[in-house]
Amino acid sequence: MTPEGMPIDLEQLAQELPKIKERASAIAAEVVQSSFEGSSADERVVATVTGAGVLTAVRITELARRQVDNLTLGDLVVEAVRAAEAAARQEMRDRLAEVTIGGESLGKYVPDPRTG
Numbered sequence: 001m002t003p004e005g006m007p008i009d010l011e012q013l014a015q016e017l018p019k020i021k022e023r024a025s026a027i028a029a030e031v032v033q034s035s036f037e038g039s040s041a042d043e044r045v046v047a048t049v050t051g052a053g054v055l056t057a058v059r060i061t062e063l064a065r066r067q068v069d070n071l072t073l074g075d076l077v078v079e080a081v082r083a084a085e086a087a088a089r090q091e092m093r094d095r096l097a098e099v100t101i102g103g104e105s106l107g108k109y110v111p112d113p114r115t116g
Contacts, residue, residue: 013102020101027095036091038083040076044068047080051088055081086113 031051039046044064048057058077068076090113097107 017101020099024096024099024106027099028092031088031092031095034088034091036084036087038080038085038087040079040083042076045073045076045080047077047084049081049084049088051092053085053088055084089113 034051035048035056036051037046037048044061046057046059047055048059049055058080060073060077064073064076089111093107093110093112095107096110097105099106
């Protein structure tokens with residue numbers, strides 16, 4: 001059943017699946033090739049990840065290098081990386097929301113970055 005309570009036409013769905021798969025794969029490939037940034041709450045650390053979640057850069061401000069102790073700096077790096085990963089997940093979720101199958105958005109199957 002679709003969200004509207006209508007039965008799903010399996011023949012039509014079977015015909016549409018290759019197009020749906022192709023579109024979802026293209027979206028995923030675009031997002032994976034993109035870069036996403038996230039920062040610590042105080043913006044002293046900025047991390048960059050790919051859409052696949054691969055960490056590609058960490059920038060630490062001069063002020064943070066001079067004034068923040070090792071443990072706190074580590075926490076700021078983790079915070080920035082998690083923010084960047086959340087941005088990548090949100091982009092994937094938003095982009096896949098454009099694709100539906102049987103009346104359901106594929107975006108709902110990507111974890112919500114706000115809840116983990």
